[in-house]
Amino acid sequence: MAMKKSIPAANPDAYVAALSGWRHSVVEQLRAAVREAADFEEVIKWGHLVYFSNGPVLLIRAEEQRVLFGFWRGQKLRAIEPALKPGGKYDMATQEIREGMSVDPAIVGRLARDAVALNARLGDPTQVAKRQGNRA
Numbered sequence: 665m666a667m668k669k670s671i672p673a674a675n676p677d678a679y680v681a682a683l684s685g686w687r688h689s690v691v692e693q694l695r696a697a698v699r700e701a702a703d704f705e706e707v708i709k710w711g712h713l714v715y716f717s718n719g720p721v722l723l724i725r726a727e728e729q730r731v732l733f734g735f736w737r738g739q740k741l742r743a744i745e746p747a748l749k750p751g752g753k754y755d756m757a758t759q760e761i762r763e764g765m766s767v768d769p770a771i772v773g774r775l776a777r778d779a780v781a782l783n784a785r786l787g788d789p790t791q792v793a794k795r796q797g798n799r800a
Contacts, residue, residue, distance in 0.1 A: 672711045679708055679726075686763045687726045694724050694733055694761075697772035702780040717780045719788025733772075734758035736789040737782045741775050754789045 673679035680691055695713065698704065704715040712725035725732040735741055738748045738757025748757035761767065786792060 673708050676706050676708060676713055679713055683726050687731055690731045690761050690765075690767055691724055691726050693767040693769065694731070694772055697767070697769035698722065698724070698776045700769075701773035701776035704776075704780075715776075718783040719790055721779045721783055722776060729762065731761040732758045733761060735775065735779050737779055737786070740782055741778055744774055744778060745771055 673682055676695070680688065680695060683691055691713075695706075698715060699706065702717060704717050704721065707714055707716065709720075710723075712723055714720055715722045715724075720736050722736070723732070723734045725734070735748065735755075735757055737755045739750045739755040742748050742750075742757060745759060747759045749759070750757045752758075783789065
């Protein structure tokens with residue numbers, strides 16, 4: 665069975681506008697808290713919302729049954745939000761938000777601010793990983 669390939673949204677507003685129901689409200693809440701927390705470049709990349717500050721910082725991805733809220737350096741943020749599950753390359757960790765779960769804007773904001781601070785201190789996570797890969 666072929667996966668249906670969706671056309672990426674033209675921009676972040678279009679991405680949010682295309683969502684409905686609980687996923688729309690969760691993404692709106694996450695997006696509002698993230699944008700209030702720090703100065704990001706907000707783009708559509710890899711088909712979802714990605715926030716950049718000195719490299720990629722975090723993502724918001726709405727799927728059928730969940731919304732993923734992920735951080736490139738999320739493994740360093742688990743003291744703030746233990747629901748962040750490590751996985752993927754870099755120090756990636758993601759939180760899964762499902763229907764009926766609530767979003768705490770204060771925690772979302774703190775995660776976003778700390779993630780920006782990590783990139784400011786440690787550099788672009790994708791570049792750091794490339795440099796580390798070259799040392800191997």
